[in-house]
Amino acid sequence: MPTSANIEDLLRRLSRANIFKDREKLRPDYLPENLPHRENQILRLAEILLSPIARGARPSNVFIYGYTGTGKTAVTKHVLKWLERKWGYNNTSTLETFLYSRSDVVRVITTIVNCRTENTNYRILRALLGVLGVEVPFTGLSVAELYDRFIEVLEKNESLFVVALDEIDQLIDKSGDELLYRLTRINSELTRSKVTIIGITNSLNLRDYLDPRVKSSLGEEELVFPPYNALELEDILKERAELAFQPGVLDPGVISLCASLAAREHGDARRALDLLRVAGEIAEREGAQKVTENHVKLALKDIEKDKTVEVIRTLPLHSKLVLISVYLLWKQGISASTGEVYDMYCRLVQRINLDPLTQRRVSDIISELDMIGLVQAKLMSKGRYGRTKYITLAIPEKAMLEGIKDDSRLSAFV
DNA sequence: CTTCCACAGGAACCAGCGGACC
DNA sequence: GGTCCGCTGGTTCCTGTGGAAG
Numbered sequence: 001m002p003t004s005a006n007i008e009d010l011l012r013r014l015s016r017a018n019i020f021k022d023r024e025k026l027r028p029d030y031l032p033e034n035l036p037h038r039e040n041q042i043l044r045l046a047e048i049l050l051s052p053i054a055r056g057a058r059p060s061n062v063f064i065y066g067y068t069g070t071g072k073t074a075v076t077k078h079v080l081k082w083l084e085r086k087w088g089y090n091n092t093s094t095l096e097t098f099l100y101s102r103s104d105v106v107r108v109i110t111t112i113v114n115c116r117t118e119n120t121n122y123r124i125l126r127a128l129l130g131v132l133g134v135e136v137p138f139t140g141l142s143v144a145e146l147y148d149r150f151i152e153v154l155e156k157n158e159s160l161f162v163v164a165l166d167e168i169d170q171l172i173d174k175s176g177d178e179l180l181y182r183l184t185r186i187n188s189e190l191t192r193s194k195v196t197i198i199g200i201t202n203s204l205n206l207r208d209y210l211d212p213r214v215k216s217s218l219g220e221e222e223l224v225f226p227p228y229n230a231l232e233l234e235d236i237l238k239e240r241a242e243l244a245f246q247p248g249v250l251d252p253g254v255i256s257l258c259a260s261l262a263a264r265e266h267g268d269a270r271r272a273l274d275l276l277r278v279a280g281e282i283a284e285r286e287g288a289q290k291v292t293e294n295h296v297k298l299a300l301k302d303i304e305k306d307k308t309v310e311v312i313r314t315l316p317l318h319s320k321l322v323l324i325s326v327y328l329l330w331k332q333g334i335s336a337s338t339g340e341v342y343d344m345y346c347r348l349v350q351r352i353n354l355d356p357l358t359q360r361r362v363s364d365i366i367s368e369l370d371m372i373g374l375v376q377a378k379l380m381s382k383g384r385y386g387r388t389k390y391i392t393l394a395i396p397e398k399a400m401l402e403g404i405k406d407d408s409r410l411s412a413f414v
Numbered sequence: 415c416t417t418c419c420a421c422a423g424g425a426a427c428c429a430g431c432g433g434a435c436c
Numbered sequence: 437g438g439t440c441c442g443c444t445g446g447t448t449c450c451t452g453t454g455g456a457a458g
């Protein structure tokens with residue numbers, strides 16, 4: 001329980017802290033001026049888009065692959081923005097740009113839609129119409145109606161519309177590839193305008209799910225983003241750290257530690273930045289003058305704990321009960337056998353008036369929990385006294401309690 | 415050497431459910 | 437609006453097994 005003295009103390013430390021200059025610069029949605037080690041991808045995407053525009057033609061559709069945190073979204077935004085800035089005509093809307101080529105004027109409009117938030121056909125069309133200045137109601141119209149309006153307003157605009165669909169796999173999971181199919185075919189319905197689609201995904205096998213027709217038209221050009229290695233991550237972090245932190249507050253080694261930790265997990269720049277930011281925040285809370293490697297280690301634990309809690313929270317009920325059984329036995333100092341865990345589990349289940357699963361199933365659940373690292377199960381043979389797994393809790397008690405605290409039935413057990 | 419414990423874990427099967435299809 | 441179908445998560449039944457005890 002925080003007392004007022006605690007809070008005073010915290011406030012005093014925070015006001016004294018002088019760690020961050022601008023922590024927003026470490027957020028994943030911040031778009032930096034420079035994208036180190038993505039020069040090739042930027043160039044390639046710019047080339048794909050620009051050279052046809054200069055000839056007055058429609059650029060090919062592009063499919064962009066790469067793991068999370070490899071800079072796909074940032075590069076796309078960067079290129080679209082660059083298009084505007086370089087050829088922008090001091091336009092009222094920042095999303096629109098005029099591009100002169102030879103004699104005729106081509107009007108280019110760009111947008112990027114995140115399919116995680118706009119994850120239905122309706123909502124995406126609605127977002128696209130919004131960019132073109134047409135407001136439609138949240139609901140009430142049919143998708144076909146929106147589509148018709150979309151065509152209509154596009155024709156009126158006489159423009160090239162470059163649409164980037166970020167996290168496109170989310171859309172396909174939820175609503176299939178019908179809209180995608182229509183969008184890739186839309187140019188045959190248009191005479192005075194053109195549409196170019198950029199599909200962005202981190203799912204490398206997404207192609208297998210796609211309608212082959214969508215696959216071929218969306219994949220006219222493909223761009224693959226390789227993961228960053230530790231050195232590249234270091235460059236990225238250095239640049240951001242300069243913007244985000246006060247000069248000299250980072251201990252030497254902090255950045256390279258963040259980079260190497262993140263590089264271990266498929267070179268995810270977002271994770272590296274998170275690590276650095278959380279380390280900074282921990283240092284700030286402590287009232288420290290500097291961010292040290294130790295802060296990074298604490299940050300790693302923090303981030304991992306959050307992940308663990310989330311994993312527990314989303315576990316099915318019976319898996320949670322098994323986990324709690326292991327926890328209770330562990331608290332009594334018992335490294336429990338499968339049989340003991342099963343007994344404990346049966347008692348818990350009875351107390352909330354449910355039918356227990358069979359031991360066979362519980363044995364599988366234990367293996368699953370072992371696999372995701374919540375418990376540790378070691379197979380032991382006690383000769384005459386049988387063969388069993390010895391199961392212990394593999395996570396901090398705090399994370400365990402945090403993970404079950406919002407289910408009152410379960411939290412009553414601990 | 416044999417026995418036998420206390421399970422591990424494979425195989426087959428089944429209920430329920432969401433989605434595709436007519 | 438029925439039906440078919442594949443998937444998930446469960447059950448039943450079963451065989452396999454390392455090593456202390458006898």
